[in-house]
Structures are given as C-alpha cells and as structure tokens.
Amino acid sequence: MRPEDGKKVYDQIEIPKELELTVRCSVEEAARRREARRKEEAENSAERDRREEKDLEKRGPERTGLEMESTEKDPLTEKQEEKQGRQRQRENGARSPIYRLLRRTAAAAAGVLIAFTVGLNTNQAFAENMSRVPGLGFLASVLTVRSYHESEGDYNIHAEVPGIMQSQEETGNRSLQADKVNEEIERIADSYMAEAKAEFEEYKEAFFAAGGTEEEWNNRQMNISIDYEVKYQDEAVLSLELTAFKGWINASEERHYYNLDLSEDRELTLQDVLGSGYAELCNKEVVRQIEERMAADENQIFFGFGRAGDMAEGFTTVDENTDFYISGTGEVVLVFPEYSIAPGYMGTTEFTVGPMVKDGMGETGKRNKK
The missing domain is CATH 3.30.565.40 (Fervidobacterium nodosum Rt17-B1 like)
Structure with missing residues (x-):
C-alpha cells in the first residue's frame, strides 16, 4: 500500500486515548537521542583538543633558552591558550542547565x-x-x-x-x-x-x-x-x-x-545481504513479528491483521524496493515508512530478519570469508 493511501485509511480509525501519551513520549525520546548524539560529538571534539594540548606541552621543554627568554609570546603558547579557552567555554556551557535555552x-x-x-x-x-x-x-x-x-x-x-x-x-x-x-x-x-x-x-x-x-x-x-x-x-x-x-x-x-x-x-540489495531466498525469509519473519507484537500489546495495530484486518490491505511481501539497513551487529533490518503497513501513530516500523550473508557480494564476500 502506498503511504498516502494508508493515511486516508488511518484517518478513519478510532485511536485509543492512551496512545496520545505514547506518541508524545516517542517523539520526545527521538529528540533525546538526537541531543545525545550532539553531546557525544561535543565530548569527542573536546577530547581531541585535550590530546593536542598534551602534545603541545611535550614540545614546550624542547625550545631553546633564548626562545624561553624572549619577550614575545611563543606562537605555540598562544595556540595552546586559545584551545584551552575554547575547551573551558565548552565545559562551562555543557554544565549549564540553561545552555541550550540561552x-x-x-x-x-x-x-x-x-x-x-x-x-x-x-x-x-x-x-x-x-x-x-x-x-x-x-x-x-x-x-x-x-x-x-x-x-x-x-x-x-x-x-x-x-x-x-x-x-x-x-x-x-x-x-x-x-x-x-x-x-x-x-x-x-x-x-x-x-x-x-x-x-x-x-x-x-x-x-x-x-x-x-x-x-x-x-x-x-x-x-x-x-x-x-x-x-x-x-x-x-x-x-x-x-x-x-x-x-x-x-x-x-x-x-x-x-x-x-x-x-x-x-x-547493495536485499538479495545481496540475505541470499537468493531473501523474500521468503523476510515475509515469514515480518508476519511472525507482527502477530507477536499484536498479541503482546493491544495498541499495536497493523493493516490486514486483527481488528484492522478489513480496513486496508496490509503487509504482503517484500520486494527490491523495500527499505533496509545493516545494524552495528551485522543484522539486516527491514524498514517500513509511516502509513505503509500500519496507522500513522505507529510511526516507522522495523523488523530484524537475520544476519547479513556475504557469499553473494562478489569480491566483498571473498575478502570477508578469508
């Protein structure tokens, strides 16, 4: 089903009141994850600066006596002080509870x-x-x-x-x-x-x-x-x-x-990362996980299944256009956009279907099999 068609069907579905809080929490959690990534980037940048400062400190004693007695400020010292100033600004800002607001x-x-x-x-x-x-x-x-x-x-x-x-x-x-x-x-x-x-x-x-x-x-x-x-x-x-x-x-x-x-x-295609039987594997896993999720949580709704079975056509099969990514552990994860197989409040839905195989990747597979 096209996402735009799914949205029309979704607008006709009565959404449980308690889902409003669930949706809001999901949006806030996504925002927190993005903020955590930005904070990690700032910390990594500060760590690089600290390593550079240590390198500069090690180089300091190597200067000659004439350079140490010079009334002009050494360029290395200026650079070091500048980096220290930037580091203090970052650390002070990160500690301030109103930093982002300001x-x-x-x-x-x-x-x-x-x-x-x-x-x-x-x-x-x-x-x-x-x-x-x-x-x-x-x-x-x-x-x-x-x-x-x-x-x-x-x-x-x-x-x-x-x-x-x-x-x-x-x-x-x-x-x-x-x-x-x-x-x-x-x-x-x-x-x-x-x-x-x-x-x-x-x-x-x-x-x-x-x-x-x-x-x-x-x-x-x-x-x-x-x-x-x-x-x-x-x-x-x-x-x-x-x-x-x-x-x-x-x-x-x-x-x-x-x-x-x-x-x-x-x-890369799904066939590349899962092999020639990718469609059967993916379809079986998606259906199994949909039924499992609906049994565990009544707020989980998927088109074509359970109480939404007659409302719209739901998931039928994956194809060469189905979105996917490879997780950090090498697992293949299928991704379905909002409204494509479930109501909009369900957001983007994901299904982990199995580990990546590399036999079908030509030279890539050969290199990784060694």
Whole structure:
C-alpha cells in the first residue's frame, strides 16, 4: 500500500486515548537521542583538543633558552591558550542547565543563520572501524558537509547533511555510486526543508483567514531537523541512514537508507545481504513479528491483521524496493515508512530478519570469508 493511501485509511480509525501519551513520549525520546548524539560529538571534539594540548606541552621543554627568554609570546603558547579557552567555554556551557535555552534565545533574537562547512562525523563506532583497505582503491568516510542552525520567526531548524568522501591515493578510482548518493542527499535535504516551510506557511495563512488572532497563534514555530547516522561500517560495506523530521501540530518523519559495497562501487540489495531466498525469509519473519507484537500489546495495530484486518490491505511481501539497513551487529533490518503497513501513530516500523550473508557480494564476500 502506498503511504498516502494508508493515511486516508488511518484517518478513519478510532485511536485509543492512551496512545496520545505514547506518541508524545516517542517523539520526545527521538529528540533525546538526537541531543545525545550532539553531546557525544561535543565530548569527542573536546577530547581531541585535550590530546593536542598534551602534545603541545611535550614540545614546550624542547625550545631553546633564548626562545624561553624572549619577550614575545611563543606562537605555540598562544595556540595552546586559545584551545584551552575554547575547551573551558565548552565545559562551562555543557554544565549549564540553561545552555541550550540561552543559545536558542540568542539565535532567535539576532535572527542569525550559523553555517559550518565540512565537519567530521564523530560516530565512535564508525571512526574505530575506518581504515585503509588493501586493493580497495579509495578510502570512504562520511563527513558532515553542511551543518547549520536557524531559529528565526516561524522556524527552528537543525541540519546535519552528510556526504560520502573517498581518497583516491592508491589507484585514482572514483566512486560513482557515492557521487550519486551525495547528490540525492543534497536534493532530499533541500526539498524537504522547502516543502516543510511551504506547508507551514499554508497552514498559517489558513489559520488567520479563518479568523485566528495573533494571540491565539502565540508565535508558533515549526521544528525541522535533518540528521544522519552511520549504521554499519566494515572494510567493504557502508550502511547510512538519513532522517528528516518536522514537528508542529503533529510530528512526522521520513528516513532514507543507503547500503553500499565500497569495493565494487555499487548499491547493495536485499538479495545481496540475505541470499537468493531473501523474500521468503523476510515475509515469514515480518508476519511472525507482527502477530507477536499484536498479541503482546493491544495498541499495536497493523493493516490486514486483527481488528484492522478489513480496513486496508496490509503487509504482503517484500520486494527490491523495500527499505533496509545493516545494524552495528551485522543484522539486516527491514524498514517500513509511516502509513505503509500500519496507522500513522505507529510511526516507522522495523523488523530484524537475520544476519547479513556475504557469499553473494562478489569480491566483498571473498575478502570477508578469508
């Protein structure tokens, strides 16, 4: 079923009252996870600065007596003090319970757009696994190519837009698949924010046209977020998730997945990662888990099953277009968007179906079987 058709059916379903709290908690939990990732990035950055400062301290005693007696401040000392100052600012800010509120208020008052270009993705699991692969021809890494925050007027925007980069030192090869993914990610990020803003403007116009007042409007804002996560990385396989979120009267989220075989410069399919019998395996697991979830929780509703069995066509089978990612433990996880197999309040639904197999990945499989 198409998501737009599922939404029409969902609008006709009576939703239990207790689900309002469940949905709100889910949205808040997603926000907490995003904030935790940003905090981890700040801590990793501070740790890198501390290591650099230790290196500078070790170099200090090596200077000559003439340099130590000079009335001019040593450039190394200046750099060290500057880094220490930045570190103290970060630590003091992180300890302050009103840090995020002050930052948001200042940005809103000034109406500024802060843009940063190219910042390293500090996902720890990804960084630890990143290494040069013999014979690969390039080193792939995921960078934040656009990072900006805007809190002005009707919008509160946080965007971290990724890009897949390769080093061509060994053979001069260039990943055409990575270039294709990068172009698509840029297009998705730009169009999502433009469409979200247009949607909010239409609602605002209709609100006042219907007789709403400024007092009733009460400076409402739409929250828009673009973020990403490296789900899995080994010497040959990269699994990347791009998330786009908007929230105002209600919240909605869409996700995009990119699973690449870096050694062969191609996109991976379910057949590649699960073998030729992938459809039967996936279908059996999805149905089993749907029935299991519905039996354990009456608030779990899926089209075509149980009390929603006659309301709409539900899950039937996976195909080559079914979204998936590879988890950090190497498990293949199927992903179904809002309204596709379940009511909207269920959000994006996921099913772990089994470990990735590599026999069908050409040179990738051969290398990993050794």
